[in-house]
Amino acid sequence: MHLYRTGAFLRAARSARFVVGSPRLAVPASCTQARWSSSHLAAEEQRPFPDQSVEPSREVDPNKTAPKSKGDSVQADFKKRLKELGQDNKIVHENLSGAKILGTPYIFDETSNVSDSILNLVGRNLYDIPDHPITITRNLIESCFPYPEFNHFTVKDPVVTVKDNFDVLGFPADHPGRSRTDTYYVNSDHLLRTHTSAHQHAAFQSLVAEKYVTGYTICADVYRRDSIDRTHFPVFHQMEGAKVWGLGPGESRYLAQAARTAKIARQLDALPKTDIEVEDQATVFSKENNPIQPEHDPVELQLVVKHLKRSLEYLVEQIHKAAKESLDPAAREAFGPLKMRWIEAYFPFTTPSFEVEVFWNGEWLELLGCGVVQQPILNNAGLRYSIGWAWGVGIERFAMLLFGIPDIRLLWSTDKRFLGQFAPGKITRFEPFSKYPACYKDIAFWINAAPAGASPVGAESSSMSGVAAAAGGNATKASPAETQPAAFHENDIMEVVRDVAGSLVEDVKLVDEFVHPTSGRKSLCYRINYRSLERTLTNEEVNRLHDEVAAKMKSRFKVELR
Ligand code: FA5
Ligand code: MG
Numbered sequence: 001m002h003l004y005r006t007g008a009f010l011r012a013a014r015s016a017r018f019v020v021g022s023p024r025l026a027v028p029a030s031c032t033q034a035r036w037s038s039s040h041l042a043a044e045e046q047r048p049f050p051d052q053s054v055e056p057s058r059e060v061d062p063n064k065t066a067p068k069s070k071g072d073s074v075q076a077d078f079k080k081r082l083k084e085l086g087q088d089n090k091i092v093h094e095n096l097s098g099a100k101i102l103g104t105p106y107i108f109d110e111t112s113n114v115s116d117s118i119l120n121l122v123g124r125n126l127y128d129i130p131d132h133p134i135t136i137t138r139n140l141i142e143s144c145f146p147y148p149e150f151n152h153f154t155v156k157d158p159v160v161t162v163k164d165n166f167d168v169l170g171f172p173a174d175h176p177g178r179s180r181t182d183t184y185y186v187n188s189d190h191l192l193r194t195h196t197s198a199h200q201h202a203a204f205q206s207l208v209a210e211k212y213v214t215g216y217t218i219c220a221d222v223y224r225r226d227s228i229d230r231t232h233f234p235v236f237h238q239m240e241g242a243k244v245w246g247l248g249p250g251e252s253r254y255l256a257q258a259a260r261t262a263k264i265a266r267q268l269d270a271l272p273k274t275d276i277e278v279e280d281q282a283t284v285f286s287k288e289n290n291p292i293q294p295e296h297d298p299v300e301l302q303l304v305v306k307h308l309k310r311s312l313e314y315l316v317e318q319i320h321k322a323a324k325e326s327l328d329p330a331a332r333e334a335f336g337p338l339k340m341r342w343i344e345a346y347f348p349f350t351t352p353s354f355e356v357e358v359f360w361n362g363e364w365l366e367l368l369g370c371g372v373v374q375q376p377i378l379n380n381a382g383l384r385y386s387i388g389w390a391w392g393v394g395i396e397r398f399a400m401l402l403f404g405i406p407d408i409r410l411l412w413s414t415d416k417r418f419l420g421q422f423a424p425g426k427i428t429r430f431e432p433f434s435k436y437p438a439c440y441k442d443i444a445f446w447i448n449a450a451p452a453g454a455s456p457v458g459a460e461s462s463s464m465s466g467v468a469a470a471a472g473g474n475a476t477k478a479s480p481a482e483t484q485p486a487a488f489h490e491n492d493i494m495e496v497v498r499d500v501a502g503s504l505v506e507d508v509k510l511v512d513e514f515v516h517p518t519s520g521r522k523s524l525c526y527r528i529n530y531r532s533l534e535r536t537l538t539n540e541e542v543n544r545l546h547d548e549v550a551a552k553m554k555s556r557f558k559v560e561l562r
Contacts, residue, residue: 089119101186102157111188113180117499118192118223121235122158126411127219127395130424134237134411137399138219139425140322141239144315150215150241151206155199158192158221165191165198169349170374177471181489184223184234192223195471196240196392197349204373204381207244215243215388219395224471225491229507231365233408234498237395243307244378244388257297260387264303271310274317279341280309282354290344290352295375296387304372305352308389309342312356312370315393316340323402326427347471349374350390360401368393369471392471403430407533409503415534436536438506441546444525445559446516447488488557493526496552501545506531523562 091099091114098107099114102123126134142152166178176182177194184192193199196218203216218240226232245264250256285292285301292301320338327335339359347353350371357364370391378386396408403422405411410418410430417433490510497505505528512525528549530542553559 089122091116091119099186101159104157104159106159106186106190109187111180111185113225114184114186114192115495115499117502118184118234121412122192122221123156124221124412125156127154127221127237131422132411132419133399133403133405133422134395136422136425136427137319137395137402138237138239140319140402140427141315141393141395141398142217142219144318145215145217145241145311148212150217150243151210151213153199153203153206153216153218155196155218155220158223159186159190160193160198161189162191164201165193165195168201168380169197169377171348175348181491182225184225193220194224195222196220196238197390197471200240200242200349200377200390201381203240203242204244204378204383208382214245215241217241222471225495227490227508228494228497228505229509230407230409231397231400233396233412234494235412236408238392239395240390240392242373242388242390243311244373244383244386245304246383247385257300261297261300261303264300264307268303268307268310271307272314274310274313276313276317276320276338276340278313279339282342282344282352285352290346293351293372293375296372300387301372304387304389308370308372308391309354311389312368312391313340316356316358316367319398319402322427323404326402326429331429345369345371347371349377358401361406365397366394367397402427405430406432407506409506409533412503413533418533436532436534438529438531439537439539439542441528441530441542442511442525443493443528443546443550443553444512444523444562445553446521446523446562447557447559448521488524488559492557493553496549496556497528500548500552501528501530504530504532504537504545525562 088100088103091097091108097112098105099119100106101119126132127138129135142150162178165183166175171177183194186192199218199220203218206216207213220238221235222238223235226234245260247253247256247260248263250259282290284290292298317338324332324335341357341364343355343357345353345355347369350373353369353371355369356367358367359365368391370389373388373390375387378384378388396411399405399411400408413419415433421428421430494508497508507529509527509529510524511527513523515522528546530537530545550561554561
């Protein structure tokens, strides 16, 4: 894996120590620094957490890496053929099927579900194009978490192991985020990362050898089989941020921790104050609901949570301010104050956990997830005596707020009328170049099994009760049906629509569902809104696309069209 910054990062990653178990921080003053050896700690109570023996992350060199999955000789042959073909990011179908992704060949197996339409978007690196709104937004976010307190990384290759995306982060084996309905698998060992948290472990390792840097940000493209609407896209960009506080030298561990608590309090005090009105629905941490970790001292924990919340409130305020300043004076008045709220959340890798929502275009829009890092994750990365927070934001969501971009698809546009509107480092209001007509088409069908989840609608908005997000989300709403290949899942129709019509579809909505009173079979009706951002679609074109969607639904999922 490449985390692009300095060689120091990779050196640190390679030399980091790996330890097992969790420190208990609230120990008596008699526990001295001298007795604070690893053998002493190994005897302490250990909290069960998946994968306590993590391998160091290594840089993936496409030339040195063997093709992934299947038998060795087959792999060698396949690699040779893929090399000869010289095709990047295209699925190859021969006797064997597979794909070369950014130069590395992968062989498909029964788990693979990545499609050409998705692979076509790999390597666009929108976050590295100086006048693209994603880059301008990325730079603004990074400026709120400046060097040298924070290192800034990007990771170009989106293919990660199942271990890095899920196991290391403590995702339970039956977490719905792991299912093929939510995640693009390259094969059973590799997937397109569903979140930047896949690099948390490596990034925490990078802090072990740092003297002054106590945090990082990671920016990268991430991939999810998700719903289709104006704020969701199967490929989007996330930025992850984290900050840790280690234990300095002290006469005893108790004193060292007291000094650390005082340091966090000082740093909290020094954070810029914000003016925004914030509603906080997540201030009480109970055992059942958003628990604090057994290793953490409640007083120190509260300070860490406050530091996290205030840092993110500052970020949201800066984004809001920049958006407001880009308006002409009359429009500024109408822009209104920022409405922001904190709500409880669940992620396997943080607790307590939270989400931030802002009021935008008449509804609550989720911007980010965050929380206090699970102690075993820090321990496994070599930061055994540290406490810390982490967050993950959707860069598109911030960019849409900043530039007034109404539809997430625009951010992938290559149309000069879009791209020509932006300049490096400048926040300018997006001027719609025109609105082309919508064309609604319904598709209704009987399914053989009930769709997964309480509602088949997309996961991550709190206003909807849906299936769990691919990167955490509400695991309690998981349904085992999601992992049964025969069952229909809403993300399946989303995927078919994406494959057939790509970004010519604005949204897909469930408009009707009912169960037949005698047969017990379920019928679903989805409304597809065909609308291009760049031109008017002809009737024939839409009919052809819609027929293809229907045919693919029938052949892939054995649904009976009505
Ligand atoms: C995560 O991905 C966690 N890894 C975040 C995290 C990091 C939590 C570190 C704790 C500690 P979530 O699935 O909620 O969480 O996604 C984070 C953000 O990505 C969302 O709040 C949203 O802003 C954005 N997002 C999610 N799905 C999409 C999508 N399909 N299109 C565009 N943006 C999306
Ligand atoms: Mg979320």
